[in-house]
Amino acid sequence: MKKHKNIMIFGTGSNVGKSIIATGLCRIFYQDGYRVAPFKSQNMALNSFITKSGKEMGRAQVVQAEAAKIEPEVFMNPILLKPTTDRKSQVIVNGKVYKNMDAREYFAFKHNLKKEIKRAYDYIRENYDICVLEGAGSPAEINLKEDDIVNTGMAEMADAPVILVADIDRGGVFAAIYGTIMLLEESERARIKGVIINKFRGDKSLLANGIEMIEDLTNVTVLGVVPYVKLGIEEEDSLGIDKYNEKKDAKIKISVIKLKHISNFTDIDALSHYSDVSLKYVKSANELGNEDVIIIPGSKNTIEDMKDLVEKDMARKIIRLAKSGTVIFGICGGFQILGQKITDLNNLESNLREISGLGLLSIETVIEMEKITTQYENTLKNVSGILSGMENVKINGYEIHQGYSYLENGDKSKNLKEIQKNCIFGEKKLKGMVRENVIGTYVHGIFDNFEFTNSFLNKIRKNKGLEYADKKFSYSEYKDREYDKLAKVLRENIDIEKIYEIIEKE
Missing domain, CATH: 3.40.50.880 (Class I glutamine amidotransferase (GATase) domain)
Structure with a gap:
C-alpha cells in the first residue's frame, strides 16, 4: 500500500461548498488509481443514512464515499449531531445514540470524543492511500475554538495540509478569505496551502487583480476559481433545498x-x-x-x-x-x-x-x-x-x-x-x-x-x-455520472497537480 496522504477542506463559512469540493477530490483521486476515503469528525445535520451494519452517519460522507466508489461506513463520520430543538441535539457516537445534550453541555463534553475520532481516523490512515477531510462551518469562530475537534483541532490531529474554500456567490469573497486566515493562530495559518474560490459566475479575468492582491496579503496561493455549475448531487443540509423550482410546463x-x-x-x-x-x-x-x-x-x-x-x-x-x-x-x-x-x-x-x-x-x-x-x-x-x-x-x-x-x-x-x-x-x-x-x-x-x-x-x-411513461431511470447511475461531471469541472478549473504537490510534501 502507498504511504498514506491527506488533505483537509476548510470553508470561510457554512454552505460555501466544502462538501462538494471534497466530493470532487474523492472522485479525482479514485479516478487516478488511489484508494481514497472521506472523513468528517463531527457533522451537524438532519440528513443521515444507515449503513449495512445499522449505524447512523451523515449523508455528506455517504455522497463522498459514493464518489470514491467505496461502501459508506461510520468511521467516516464518527460524531453526528442531530438538532431536536433550537437548543438541544441528539449526539450520535460511532453510529449509535449517546444522549441528548444542549450546546453548553456538549461544548464541555466534546473533548472526551477525541479518542473516538482518533480511532476512526487511524483506521483510515491504516487502510487508505488518501483521506479527504472536511471541516465544519468556519475554522475562525474564535469563541468556539477551545477543544476544537472538527476544524483546526482535527487538522492538527491528522497532521493535514488545508485548502480553504470561499464562496464568491454571496459576495465579499476576498474579505472572507483574508478574515478567516488572519483570525487563525500562526501555526494554524501555516497549514493553509491553497485557496479555492467557488461558485463564480462571469468572466474570471475580472478576478485577476483581486487574486494577486489576496495572495500577496496572505502568502497563500489561489488554486483556482470554480464556476457555478448545476449538478445533481444532493445538498448537505436544508440550506440548499429551495433549489427546487417549479417547472412551468410540468404536468x-x-x-x-x-x-x-x-x-x-x-x-x-x-x-x-x-x-x-x-x-x-x-x-x-x-x-x-x-x-x-x-x-x-x-x-x-x-x-x-x-x-x-x-x-x-x-x-x-x-x-x-x-x-x-x-x-x-x-x-x-x-x-x-x-x-x-x-x-x-x-x-x-x-x-x-x-x-x-x-x-x-x-x-x-x-x-x-x-x-x-x-x-x-x-x-x-x-x-x-x-x-x-x-x-x-x-x-x-x-x-x-x-x-x-x-x-x-x-x-x-x-x-x-x-x-x-x-x-x-x-x-x-x-x-x-x-x-x-x-x-x-x-x-x-x-x-x-x-x-x-x-x-x-x-x-x-x-x-x-395523461400519457403513460416508462422511464428506465437509475438514480445510482445518474449520480455516478454527476460525480464524473464534478471531477471534470474541478480538473478544468483547479490546479490539481499543485494539490498533489501539497499532499506529497506533507
Missing part, C-alpha cells in the same frame, strides 16, 4: 411540506429528475391547493412539527385536500403525522406528551427509547388505492425512527382485519400503509426505487388523463 405538480425540523429531505431528490414532475417546498397553507401530490417528509421532532402544522392551518388544509382526492405521501415522521395520534411519554422529542395527528391513516405512534436504524428490503403487499397493481414491487431503503407505529385500536367499531389489509409490507410493527389516496412509510429512499416511482407516477398520470 405533475408535487408540493413538499417544509417542516420546521425537516430531515432526510434527500428522499425527494429522485423525483426531481422526471421531466414532467414539478417540485416545490411549501411553508404556508395558502401555498397548497393546486398540486397532485403532497409529500410530508421526515422530521426530527414530529410532535412539534405536527403542532406547527395545526398553528399554520396547514393541517386542516391537508385534510381537506386529501378528502378531495389529492394524493398525500408521508415518509417516516410524515408517516407518523398521517396517523390518529403521536405519544411521547418520556418527552424524548418534545415537552408535549401527546398530540393528535392528521387522522388520515388508522395508526397510532409511540415515541420510544429504542431508535430503529437499519437498512430495509421487502416487496409491496396488500396494495390498494393509489398503489393498486404494484403487488411484489421490490423496495430498498433504510429506516431511522424513534419508536413505532401500530394499528389504531381505540375504535372498536372498526374492522381490524380490513385495516390490516392496508399494511403494505405486512409487519405488525408497521413499515407502511395505504388507504385510497393516502400513503405512509418508514422507508427512506423509497423514490430511489425506479420501478416503484415509475408505477406511482403513472398512477398520477392516469388519474389526470
Whole structure:
C-alpha cells in the first residue's frame, strides 16, 4: 500500500461548498488509481443514512464515499449531531445514540470524543492511500475554538495540509478569505496551502487583480476559481433545498411540506429528475391547493412539527385536500403525522406528551427509547388505492425512527382485519400503509426505487388523463455520472497537480 496522504477542506463559512469540493477530490483521486476515503469528525445535520451494519452517519460522507466508489461506513463520520430543538441535539457516537445534550453541555463534553475520532481516523490512515477531510462551518469562530475537534483541532490531529474554500456567490469573497486566515493562530495559518474560490459566475479575468492582491496579503496561493455549475448531487443540509423550482410546463405538480425540523429531505431528490414532475417546498397553507401530490417528509421532532402544522392551518388544509382526492405521501415522521395520534411519554422529542395527528391513516405512534436504524428490503403487499397493481414491487431503503407505529385500536367499531389489509409490507410493527389516496412509510429512499416511482407516477398520470411513461431511470447511475461531471469541472478549473504537490510534501 502507498504511504498514506491527506488533505483537509476548510470553508470561510457554512454552505460555501466544502462538501462538494471534497466530493470532487474523492472522485479525482479514485479516478487516478488511489484508494481514497472521506472523513468528517463531527457533522451537524438532519440528513443521515444507515449503513449495512445499522449505524447512523451523515449523508455528506455517504455522497463522498459514493464518489470514491467505496461502501459508506461510520468511521467516516464518527460524531453526528442531530438538532431536536433550537437548543438541544441528539449526539450520535460511532453510529449509535449517546444522549441528548444542549450546546453548553456538549461544548464541555466534546473533548472526551477525541479518542473516538482518533480511532476512526487511524483506521483510515491504516487502510487508505488518501483521506479527504472536511471541516465544519468556519475554522475562525474564535469563541468556539477551545477543544476544537472538527476544524483546526482535527487538522492538527491528522497532521493535514488545508485548502480553504470561499464562496464568491454571496459576495465579499476576498474579505472572507483574508478574515478567516488572519483570525487563525500562526501555526494554524501555516497549514493553509491553497485557496479555492467557488461558485463564480462571469468572466474570471475580472478576478485577476483581486487574486494577486489576496495572495500577496496572505502568502497563500489561489488554486483556482470554480464556476457555478448545476449538478445533481444532493445538498448537505436544508440550506440548499429551495433549489427546487417549479417547472412551468410540468404536468405533475408535487408540493413538499417544509417542516420546521425537516430531515432526510434527500428522499425527494429522485423525483426531481422526471421531466414532467414539478417540485416545490411549501411553508404556508395558502401555498397548497393546486398540486397532485403532497409529500410530508421526515422530521426530527414530529410532535412539534405536527403542532406547527395545526398553528399554520396547514393541517386542516391537508385534510381537506386529501378528502378531495389529492394524493398525500408521508415518509417516516410524515408517516407518523398521517396517523390518529403521536405519544411521547418520556418527552424524548418534545415537552408535549401527546398530540393528535392528521387522522388520515388508522395508526397510532409511540415515541420510544429504542431508535430503529437499519437498512430495509421487502416487496409491496396488500396494495390498494393509489398503489393498486404494484403487488411484489421490490423496495430498498433504510429506516431511522424513534419508536413505532401500530394499528389504531381505540375504535372498536372498526374492522381490524380490513385495516390490516392496508399494511403494505405486512409487519405488525408497521413499515407502511395505504388507504385510497393516502400513503405512509418508514422507508427512506423509497423514490430511489425506479420501478416503484415509475408505477406511482403513472398512477398520477392516469388519474389526470395523461400519457403513460416508462422511464428506465437509475438514480445510482445518474449520480455516478454527476460525480464524473464534478471531477471534470474541478480538473478544468483547479490546479490539481499543485494539490498533489501539497499532499506529497506533507
